[in-house]
């Protein structure tokens with residue numbers, strides 16, 4: 651009886667090991683298979699003498715972008731909220747790239763006044779701005795409004811970057827040819843907006859709130875590209891699904907499940923930064939402005955982005971918001 655039990659146990663153990671090995675091999679092959687579709691920036695462009703500002707450059711995709719641009723010789727400024735994290739990021743970039751022209755400036759996109767102060771100091775201290783990467787973004791569940799009653803997520807992901815870019819535009823004009831890169835997400839396709847109501851926190855789930863901000867990003871890139879002088883290239887992008895701190899505020903079960911799926915199938919922060927880097931340095935993208943990119947290639951955004959009237963109304967509303975507060 652006991653030997654039957656033992657044999658059964660051995661068979662079950664072996665079967666389980668076999669199944670686990672097959673699952674592991676399947677995911678490994680899947681990961682290898684998706685690798686070539688991820689897109690890498692192969693440009694050798696050097697950036698000596700150029701100034702690059704990367705919001706949210708202390709972590710995730712922004713950090714990897716800052717590191718790459720520093721490696722290419724640019725003077726890099728990372729702008730985020732957290733002093734300690736940012737100081738560490740600067741040290742790590744300096745150490746890894748050997749470029750000591752890297753610095754941190756405090757920026758809180760939640761507060762319009764803070765953005766104005768940041769821009770004033772920046773415009774005072776720098777005589778040029780060649781690359782502006784609007785990367786900082788928030789994916790937290792928390793609902794709330796800013797001191798001006800603007801939906802917090804909309805403020806951090808869209809209204810704040812809109813104001814910042816507006817205030818730094820003269821420096822980008824002086825430095826032409828220059829570039830503005832706006833980090834959006836493929837989730838923009840799942841949103842709808844009424845431009846005149848973007849500041850209102852709607853009682854919708856997190857994904858819809860986030861998606862609305864990212865649709866604003868793509869529409870903004872399209873409209874901004876039309877309005878800036880020739881020689882300023884503006885593009886938006888989806889970086890891919892990337893394992894970063896952005897998921898830290900998720901429910902732990904969802905987060906670890908996501909991490910597992912992302913680890914197997916999707917991108918590291920270094921891989922996620924590739925499309926941003928490509929738009930910052932690629933000689934090809936000089937011919938493309940107002941576009942939407944993924945995996946270092948120009949792709950079609952959602953049909954909603956083709957609606958020029960929507961983009962124009964969003965522009966008008968955004969100007970009226972930054973003039974009002």
Ligand SMILES: NC(=O)c1ccc[n+]([C@@H]2O[C@H](COP(=O)([O-])OP(=O)(O)OC[C@H]3O[C@@H](n4cnc5c(N)ncnc54)[C@H](OP(=O)(O)O)[C@@H]3O)[C@@H](O)[C@H]2O)c1
Nearest residue numbers: 706710711730731732758759786787835891892894895896
């Ligand atoms: N990860 C993905 O799968 C994914 C997919 C699509 C799009 N994206 C977009 O990619 C961008 C970068 O995200 P990530 O994944 O790299 O996330 P992350 O590692 O969490 O980085 C977010 C960055 O934004 C900064 N930030 C957040 N709130 C800010 C505020 N109020 N003011 C100034 N800076 C602020 C953070 O700085 P502090 O730490 O100092 O606050 C941090 O540097 C975001 O726009 C995100 O929406 C990410």
